Amino acid sequence: MTNITNCATQYDCNHDELINQTNSGFISSLFLKVKTAYERHQQRRIDRDAFRTMLNLDETSLKDIGVTRDDIIYASKLAMNESASKELEKIRATNIATARWK
Numbered sequence: 001m002t003n004i005t006n007c008a009t010q011y012d013c014n015h016d017e018l019i020n021q022t023n024s025g026f027i028s029s030l031f032l033k034v035k036t037a038y039e040r041h042q043q044r045r046i047d048r049d050a051f052r053t054m055l056n057l058d059e060t061s062l063k064d065i066g067v068t069r070d071d072i073i074y075a076s077k078l079a080m081n082e083s084a085s086k087e088l089e090k091i092r093a094t095n096i097a098t099a100r101w102k
Contacts, residue, residue, distance in 0.1 A: 047085045051076040066092040 054062070054072050062068060067088060075088040 044080060047083075048076070051084065051088075066096050068095075071095070 051072055054065075054067075055069065055076075057065075059069070062072075071088060071091045075084040075091065078084045078087055
């Protein structure tokens with residue numbers, strides 16, 4: 001003979017466990033998204049600080065690095081969803097490849 005009370009209790013227990021797992025997954029996913037957004041924001045701040053530092057360098061130092069002041073200004077004005085440091089690295093590689101630094 002099956003005890004209906006036990007079945008109902010078992011269902012309730014499984015249902016509550018499923019809800020907790022779903023909520024836990026949602027919270028974990030939300031936390032990961034917030035953490036990723038914060039890390040991107042922090043990296044952008046670090047990059048912008050580096051650009052400010054580079055703008056204070058003299059022309060000879062910039063030439064040694066492989067960029068011009070105009071290159072730095074251009075890269076620093078890119079949209080926030082674009083990587084200014086990666087763009088500046090591309091510009092630097094192009095400058096060096098075209099032997100603009102003689």
